Amino acid sequence: MENPFRFGGVVRGPYFADRLAEMDELTTQMDSLGRVFLVSPRRYGKTCLLFNLMERLLQKGMAVAFVDLNAHPDLPSLAAGVAQKLAGSLETDMDKLVKLFSSMRRLRPRLAVGPDGGISAGLEAVSNREEAIHALIEGLAQAEALAAKKKKKLVVIMDEFFDIQKYDGEKVEKAMRSEIQKQEHLSYIFSGSEASVMLAMVNDRRRAFYKMGRVMSLGPIPREAYLEFIEGWLKKGGIHAKRQELVRILELGGDIPYNVQRLCHNLWEAAMAGQGKVTPSLVESLPEQIARQDSPHYELIWRSVTPSQRSLLMALAQSPGARPFSRDFQARHGIGPSSSIKASLDSLMKKGIVIQEPGGLYRFTDIFFPRWIQSMSQAKAGMA
Numbered sequence: 001m002e003n004p005f006r007f008g009g010v011v012r013g014p015y016f017a018d019r020l021a022e023m024d025e026l027t028t029q030m031d032s033l034g035r036v037f038l039v040s041p042r043r044y045g046k047t048c049l050l051f052n053l054m055e056r057l058l059q060k061g062m063a064v065a066f067v068d069l070n071a072h073p074d075l076p077s078l079a080a081g082v083a084q085k086l087a088g089s090l091e092t093d094m095d096k097l098v099k100l101f102s103s104m105r106r107l108r109p110r111l112a113v114g115p116d117g118g119i120s121a122g123l124e125a126v127s128n129r130e131e132a133i134h135a136l137i138e139g140l141a142q143a144e145a146l147a148a149k150k151k152k153k154l155v156v157i158m159d160e161f162f163d164i165q166k167y168d169g170e171k172v173e174k175a176m177r178s179e180i181q182k183q184e185h186l187s188y189i190f191s192g193s194e195a196s197v198m199l200a201m202v203n204d205r206r207r208a209f210y211k212m213g214r215v216m217s218l219g220p221i222p223r224e225a226y227l228e229f230i231e232g233w234l235k236k237g238g239i240h241a242k243r244q245e246l247v248r249i250l251e252l253g254g255d256i257p258y259n260v261q262r263l264c265h266n267l268w269e270a271a272m273a274g275q276g277k278v279t280p281s282l283v284e285s286l287p288e289q290i291a292r293q294d295s296p297h298y299e300l301i302w303r304s305v306t307p308s309q310r311s312l313l314m315a316l317a318q319s320p321g322a323r324p325f326s327r328d329f330q331a332r333h334g335i336g337p338s339s340s341i342k343a344s345l346d347s348l349m350k351k352g353i354v355i356q357e358p359g360g361l362y363r364f365t366d367i368f369f370p371r372w373i374q375s376m377s378q379a380k381a382g383m384a
Contacts, residue, residue: 004233005264011048012055017257018225019049022218026053030062030155030187035180035213037161038191039198042365043258044218046191050157063147063154065089069163076125076132078167080107083139084123090146090154097121104142106135133175140179140186147185154186162192162201173201173208180212188213220255223247230264234278239271241278248283259367262290291371298372301353309344311335314377316354316362317370323360 006015026049029036040046054064065085072078083104091097098121101109107123126132147154164172180188190213192198201209230246249267253259263286270289271278291298302310312324315333322329324345330336345362348354353369354362364370 001237003265003268004237005230005261005268007258007261007265010051011045011261012052016048016052017045017229017261018221019045019052020225022049022216023053023056025216026189027056027060029214030057030189031060031153033153033184033187035188036190037198037202037209037213037215038189038218039195039215040191040193040218041195041256042193043256044220045257046193046218047159049218050159050189050191054155054157057155061152063089063152064157065143065154066157066159068159070160074125074132075129075136075167075172076127079132079135079139080123080125082136083107083142086139086143086154086156087146088121090143090150090152094121100142100146104135104138106131106138133172136172137175137179140176140183144179144183144185152185155189156186157189157191159191160193161190162194162197165197170207177208177212221257221260223250223255226250226255226260230260233264234268234271237268237272237276239268239276239278241267241271245278245280245283248280249286252283252287254367256367262368263287266290287368287371288375290368291375294368295372298369301369302376304351305348305353306344308335308340309348312341312344313348313353313370314373316364317373317377320363320370321361324362325360 004015011017026036026038028034030053038046038050050066054066057064065088067078067082067085069078072081084101087097087100091100098109101107101121101123104123106126110122110124126135143154143156180186190198190201190209195217199215201207202212202215204210227243227246227250230249231241231243234241249263250260253263266286266289267278267283270282270286274282305313311333312335315329315335316322316324319329319332324330324341325338330338330341335341345354345356349356352365355365356362
């Protein structure tokens, strides 16, 4: 039996843990042609949720277009990508799609021949930035007209939407709102992991998307549901684990789905090798196992930071939940002053190594990284 606890990619079907309430809520919103701003921290399974939602919506007879803003380095590329994805989700006939693309004023059709000899139709991005905004709006308007003609609902998912700021975001937002508010056949999910940026779009009166849709925050999977999911798979594999041992896995993973899946993946492999036995000591060893497995990755991160940043990371690893600007923290770890700590924290946050939480707390984005730092420090101390 294959390891059912999957991570690091899109997890579908029976391997996707819970999120039934979120799936139901989003399905209702999309069926009602709603607009949802989905905000989720990284590693909470946002992309998995969206891909499983897409499968459900397709089964209900809706058309779905998924646009990842990370895949488009500039506005012209985004304009071409949006027009192509939206039209392609509504029209599958190649001849009609080429004709549709040919009718566009600001984007040029492009044909490509695949390795198997099949022909696909696409659009070439315009070079002029101002034209790109008009091309983006033309693509949205064309999708509305095509959906109306086919009498079909189209769900448009724009992932990592906070990245729109790299395209002179507020100007693009105004143009998009002007078009979207007129549409009657398209619903939207604007999703992103940068909560402050996403919320500012909806809550700032000066922004074009102010109160344009409802905000939905993706939090941890409810523990009881997650425990039932884990227990179900362990039983199928002939692995017995006590409830308190599984609760401990959720605790070690901080209730973050990616972390829990990773821990359960290693638990499965270890239990299978040990005749299906799960012990408290095995559970406690899982984070260190993962830290060792990811050691090459952590080595690269360690080499990319400055000596002062390394000192701060070591202090944060040794004192989780501490406030780095407090005198006690600085005295205990022999680091400072506060101005130097702030500079290091700003750089580490920019690199995505740590994240700031309310109350002046900072934590690692990867909970297994501090385990690696602790192990490395202990190894060096043992060699001294």
